[in-house]
Amino acid sequence: MFETMSLETLQSYWWIIISLLGGILVFLMFVQGGQTLIYTLGKTESERKMIVNALGRKWEFTFTTLVTFGGAFFASFPLFYSTSFGGAYWVWMAILFPFIIQAVAYEYRSKPNNFLGPRTYEIFLFLNGVLGTLLIGAAVSTFFTGSMFSVNKLNLINPGDPAISRWEGPAHGLEAVLDWRNVALGLAVFFLSRVLGVLYIANSVSDEEINKRLRKQLLANSVPFLVFFIAWLIALVTLPGLRVNPDDHNKIAWESFKYYHNLIDMPVLLIFLAGGVIFVLIGIGLPLVNFAKNGSKGIWHAGPGTILTVFTLFCLAGFNNTPYYPSNWDIQNSLTINNSSSSHYTLVTMSYVSLLIPFVLGYIWYSWQSINRKKIDAAEMESEEHAY
Amino acid sequence: MNFITFENNYKSRTMSLNIDYNLVDWSRAQFALTAMYHWLFVPLTLGLSFIIAIMESVYVKTGNEEWKRMTKFWMTLFGINFAIGIATGIILEFEFGTNWSNYSWFVGDIFGAPLAIEGIMAFFLESTFIAVMFFGWNKVSKKFHLASSWLTAIGANLSALWILVANAWMQYPTGMKFNPDTARNEMQNFRDVLFSPLAITKFLHTVTSGFILASFFVLGISAWYLLKKREEILAKRSMMIAAVFGLAAALITAFTGDGSAYQVSQKQPMKLAAMEGLYKGNNGAGLVAFGILTPSKKPGDGKDPFLFRVEFPKLLSFLAYRNPESFVPGIEDILRGGFKPEYTAIPKQEAAKAISMEEKIARGRMAIAAFGAYRQAAAVKDSLKAVEAEKTLQSNFPYFGYGYLESPKAAIPNVSVTYYAFHFMVYSGLYFIILLIILLFYLHNDQIENKGWLLRCIVCTIPVAYLAGQAGWIVAEMGRQPWVIQDLMPVSAGVSKIGSSSVQFTFWLFALVFTILLIAEIMILVKQVKLGPKDGGAH
Numbered sequence: 031m032f033e034t035m036s037l038e039t040l041q042s043y044w045w046i047i048i049s050l051l052g053g054i055l056v057f058l059m060f061v062q063g064g065q066t067l068i069y070t071l072g073k074t075e076s077e078r079k080m081i082v083n084a085l086g087r088k089w090e091f092t093f094t095t096l097v098t099f100g101g102a103f104f105a106s107f108p109l110f111y112s113t114s115f116g117g118a119y120w121v122w123m124a125i126l127f128p129f130i131i132q133a134v135a136y137e138y139r140s141k142p143n144n145f146l147g148p149r150t151y152e153i154f155l156f157l158n159g160v161l162g163t164l165l166i167g168a169a170v171s172t173f174f175t176g177s178m179f180s181v182n183k184l185n186l187i188n189p190g191d192p193a194i195s196r197w198e199g200p201a202h203g204l205e206a207v208l209d210w211r212n213v214a215l216g217l218a219v220f221f222l223s224r225v226l227g228v229l230y231i232a233n234s235v236s237d238e239e240i241n242k243r244l245r246k247q248l249l250a251n252s253v254p255f256l257v258f259f260i261a262w263l264i265a266l267v268t269l270p271g272l273r274v275n276p277d278d279h280n281k282i283a284w285e286s287f288k289y290y291h292n293l294i295d296m297p298v299l300l301i302f303l304a305g306g307v308i309f310v311l312i313g314i315g316l317p318l319v320n321f322a323k324n325g326s327k328g329i330w331h332a333g334p335g336t337i338l339t340v341f342t343l344f345c346l347a348g349f350n351n352t353p354y355y356p357s358n359w360d361i362q363n364s365l366t367i368n369n370s371s372s373s374h375y376t377l378v379t380m381s382y383v384s385l386l387i388p389f390v391l392g393y394i395w396y397s398w399q400s401i402n403r404k405k406i407d408a409a410e411m412e413s414e415e416h417a418y
Numbered sequence: 419m420n421f422i423t424f425e426n427n428y429k430s431r432t433m434s435l436n437i438d439y440n441l442v443d444w445s446r447a448q449f450a451l452t453a454m455y456h457w458l459f460v461p462l463t464l465g466l467s468f469i470i471a472i473m474e475s476v477y478v479k480t481g482n483e484e485w486k487r488m489t490k491f492w493m494t495l496f497g498i499n500f501a502i503g504i505a506t507g508i509i510l511e512f513e514f515g516t517n518w519s520n521y522s523w524f525v526g527d528i529f530g531a532p533l534a535i536e537g538i539m540a541f542f543l544e545s546t547f548i549a550v551m552f553f554g555w556n557k558v559s560k561k562f563h564l565a566s567s568w569l570t571a572i573g574a575n576l577s578a579l580w581i582l583v584a585n586a587w588m589q590y591p592t593g594m595k596f597n598p599d600t601a602r603n604e605m606q607n608f609r610d611v612l613f614s615p616l617a618i619t620k621f622l623h624t625v626t627s628g629f630i631l632a633s634f635f636v637l638g639i640s641a642w643y644l645l646k647k648r649e650e651i652l653a654k655r656s657m658m659i660a661a662v663f664g665l666a667a668a669l670i671t672a673f674t675g676d677g678s679a680y681q682v683s684q685k686q687p688m689k690l691a692a693m694e695g696l697y698k699g700n701n702g703a704g705l706v707a708f709g710i711l712t713p714s715k716k717p718g719d720g721k722d723p724f725l726f727r728v729e730f731p732k733l734l735s736f737l738a739y740r741n742p743e744s745f746v747p748g749i750e751d752i753l754r755g756g757f758k759p760e761y762t763a764i765p766k767q768e769a770a771k772a773i774s775m776e777e778k779i780a781r782g783r784m785a786i787a788a789f790g791a792y793r794q795a796a797a798v799k800d801s802l803k804a805v806e807a808e809k810t811l812q813s814n815f816p817y818f819g820y821g822y823l824e825s826p827k828a829a830i831p832n833v834s835v836t837y838y839a840f841h842f843m844v845y846s847g848l849y850f851i852i853l854l855i856i857l858l859f860y861l862h863n864d865q866i867e868n869k870g871w872l873l874r875c876i877v878c879t880i881p882v883a884y885l886a887g888q889a890g891w892i893v894a895e896m897g898r899q900p901w902v903i904q905d906l907m908p909v910s911a912g913v914s915k916i917g918s919s920s921v922q923f924t925f926w927l928f929a930l931v932f933t934i935l936l937i938a939e940i941m942i943l944v945k946q947v948k949l950g951p952k953d954g955g956a957h
Contacts, residue, residue, distance in 0.1 A: 098537030105534035108526025116519020116914035133505035143945035
C-alpha cells in the first residue's frame with residue numbers, strides 16, 4: 031500500500047509521525063517535571079517514596095520514547111540527524127547526559143550499599159528534570175529560530191576534510207541560549223512538565239498531605255508556563271520565517287509572518303493549536319477550581335492537550351514549504367522535509383514498520399491499566415517488594 | 419576543476435591528506451568506551467531474562483513457592499543490571515549522530531531503519547513488560563505475569579537482533595546503491611540487509627555468547643552460596659538450569675563462531691589475516707593453536723611474525739574456504755595483490771586476480787573525483803559529462819572508501835590487539851564448554867556441593883565470561899579498521915567535524931560517570947547477593 035505513494039506523501043507521513051512522537055515525548059516529560067518536585071511535594075521520607083515510585087513506574091516510557099524519537103528521526107530524516115547531532119554537539123550531550131544518570135537513579139536510590147547515597151540519586155533525578163526539559167524545549171525552538179550550520183555534499187571530495195554538515199561557530203549549539211525565544215520555550219516546557227508532573231501525581235498518588243501541596247504547585251507552575259509560552263507564541267506568529275519556492279528550484283527566501291501564514295494556510299492546524307491549548311487550560315483549570323473533585327482528572331485533559339499542541343508546532347515547522355531546520359549561516363542550506371529525508375524505498379519500508387505503532391500503544395495501555403488499577407498510597411509502599 | 423585533472427591528481431599514490439587523526443582517535447575512543455561499557459551489562463540482560471522466564475515457567479507449572487522465590491531473587495539482580503544497561507545504551511544510539519555525522523548521512527538511509535525498528539519493535543516491548551514483571555506480582559494473573567517475563571526476554575533479544583543487523587551491515591554492506599545526487603547510499607533491498615549471512619551468524623553468535631555470560635553469572639553466585647553452605651536448594655536448582663542453558667548456548671556460540679570466521683574470511687580478508695597474525699599467505703594455511711607475536715613486526719620487513727607458534731596444519735584454509743588446500747592471503751598479499759582470491763565478496767574486476775592496495779586507493783580516488791565531476795556536471799546540466807562521470811563512479815565505487823586512505827598501510831588494522839583478542843575469545847569458549855560438561859556431570863550425580871575446587875573455579879569464571887565478550891567485540895571492531903563501513907568509508911571520513919578537545923572532554927566525562935555507576939552497580943549487586951533471597955530479594 032505504501033509503495034504507490036509519492037515520495038512527497040511519504041515525507042509528509044513521516045513528518046506527521048515525528049510530530050506525534052515529539053508530542054508524546056513532551057507529554058511524557060511529566061516524569062521529568064515530577065522529578066523536580068520530589069522535595070517540594072514530599073516533606074517526609076514516606077511521602078517522597080510515594081512520589082518517586084509513582085514516577086518510577088513511568089520513567090522508562092519517556093526514556094524509550096526519546097530513544098525512539100531519535101531512531102525514527104534518523105531513519106526518516108537522516109540529514110537532520112547528522113547535521114544537528116553532529117553539529118550542536120554540546121546541546122545534545124547536555125541533553126543526553128542527564129538521561130544517563132536518570133536511568134540508574136530509580137533502581138539504585140533505595141538499594142542498600144548504593145555507593146553514592148540516596149540523596150545523590152535524587153539529585154540525578156532533579157538534574158534530569160531541569161536540564162532535560164529546558165534543553166529539549168530550547169532545541170525545539172531552534173526549529174523556528176534557526177541554527178548556525180552549513181551543508182555541502184561536495185565536501186565529500188576532500189579526503190582531508192570531508193564532513194558534509196558543519197557547525198559554523200565555536201559554541202556547537204550552545205549559542206542557542208542567546209536567543210530569548212529559545213530560552214522562553216525551554217522555560218515553558220520546563221514549567222509545563224512540572225504542571226503535568228503535578229497532575230500525574232494527583233492522579234496516581236493518594237495522600238492528603240501531598241494533595242494540599244499539589245494544588246499550590248499547580249498554580250505556581252501554571253502561571254510561569256503560560257507567561258513564557260504565550261510570549262513565545264506571540265514571537266512565533268509575528269516574526270519572519272523561511273519559505274521554499276518549489277517553482278524556483280526550491281530556492282529559499284525570507285517571508286514575513288511566515289508562521290502566521292502557515293496557520294492561516296493550514297486552518298486545521300489553527301484548530302489543533304487552539305484545541306490543544308484549551309485542553310491544557312481545562313486540565314489546569316478544573317483542578318484549581320475544585321482539587322478534591324477534579325484533581326485526578328487534570329492529566330487526562332492537559333496530557334492530550336500537550337500532545338496536540340506540540341504536534342501542531344512540529345507541523346507548523348515542517349509543512350507548507352517551510353524549512354523545519356533553518357540555517358542562519360546560509361538560508362539555502364536549511365533542511366526541509368523534502369531535502370533531508372530518506373529514500374522512497376526506505377520510507378516505504380519504515381512506513382510498514384510504523385503500522386506496529388497502534389499495536390505498541392495498545393499493549394502499553396493494557397499493561398498500564400493492569401498494574402495501575404489503584405492509586406499508590408503509604409500502605410502499598412510498606413508492602414511492595416519492588417519499591418524504589 | 420575538470421574531471422581529467424581530478425583523475426590525474428588522485429592517481430598520485432601517496433599524499434598527505436591533513437586528516438585530523440587526533441579527532442578520529444578520540445571519537446573512536448569515545449565510541450569504544452561507550453560500547454564496551456554497554457557490553458558489560460547487555461549480555462547479562464540477554465541471557466538472564468531467559469533464565470528467569472524458564473524459572474518462572476517452572477513455578478507456574480508446579481505452583482512450588484520455592485521457584486517463585488528463586489525467580490524473584492534473580493529478577494532483583496536483573497533489574498539492577500538492566501538499569502545501567504539502559505544508561506549506557508542511550509549514548510550509544512546518539513553517538514552515531516554526534517560523533518559520526520558524515521557516516522550517518524552517507525549510510526543513514528540504510529542504517530537508520532534498524533535503529534528505528536529497534537525502538538518501535540523491541541524497546542517498548544522490553545520497557546512495558548519489565549514494569550509488569552517487577553510491579554505486577556500481586557496485580558496481574560500468574561499467566562499474564564509469566565507472559566510478561568517471556569516478552570521482556572524476547573524484547574531484549576529483538577533489540578539485539580536489530581542493532582546487530584545494523585552492525586553486520588557495516589561489516590558487509592549489501593542491498594544498497596550509491597546515489598550521487600543525494601551523496602549517499604540508498605537501500606534497495608531490505609531483505610538483503612536483514613538476512614545477510616553475516617547478520618544471521620553475528621546475531622546468533624553474539625546473543626548466545628550473552629547467554630553463556632548470564633549462565634556463569636548465575637552459576638558463579640550459586641556456587642558461592644554452596645561454598646558458604648547457604649541457600650542450597652536454590653543454588654542447585656539455579657545451577658542445573660544455568661548449566662544446561664549455558665552448555666546449549668556455548669555449543670551454538672562455537673558453531674556460529676566458526677560461521678562468523680567463515681563470513682569474515684569471505685568478506686573481510688584483512689581482518690582474518692590480522693586475527694591469525696598471517697602476514698604471508700599460503701596454500702594449506704595452518705591455524706595458530708598457540709603463538710606469541712613478534713612485537714616489532716612490520717609488514718614487508720621479512721621478520722618472522724611469531725616468536726613462537728604451534729599450529730594445526732591446513733586448518734585455517736579449511737575453515738576459511740572449506741578446502742584444506744585453498745590459498746589464504748596474508749596482510750602482505752592483500753597489500754601487494756596478484757593472487758587469485760577465493761573469497762566471494764569481491765568486485766568483478768578482481769575475480770581472477772586481486773589488485774594491489776595502491777591500485778585500490780587510486781581507484782577509490784577516481785571514484786571520489788568522479789563523484790565531484792558528476793555533481794559539477796549535474797549542477798550546470800551537462801548531462802553528457804554527468805553520465806560519463808557516473809559511469810566512472812559506479813565502476814570504481816567498490817573502492818570508494820580507499821580513496822580516503824593516505825597510504826596502503828592505513829588499510830591494516832592493529833594486528834596484535836586483534837590477534838590476542840581473537841585467541842583469548844576462542845580459548846575461553848573452549849574452556850566454557852569443558853567446564854560446563856564437568857559441572858553437569860557432578861550436578862547430575864548430585865555431588866556438586868562436595869567439589870570445592872569446581873565451585874571456586876566457577877566463581878572465578880565470571881570475569882572470564884565478561885572478558886571473552888569484550889574480546890569478541892574487539893576482534894569485530896578493531897579487526898575491521900580502518901573501516902566504519904567496509905571498503906566504502908574509513909573512520910577518518912565518517913567522523914563529525916568537532917574540535918578534538920571537545921570529544922576528549924566528553925570522553926573523560928563518560929569514562930568518569932560510567933565508572934562511578936559501575937562501582938555503584940557492583941556494590942549493590944554484591945550486597946544483594948550477600949543478603950540472599952529472603953523474601954524475593956531484599957530492598
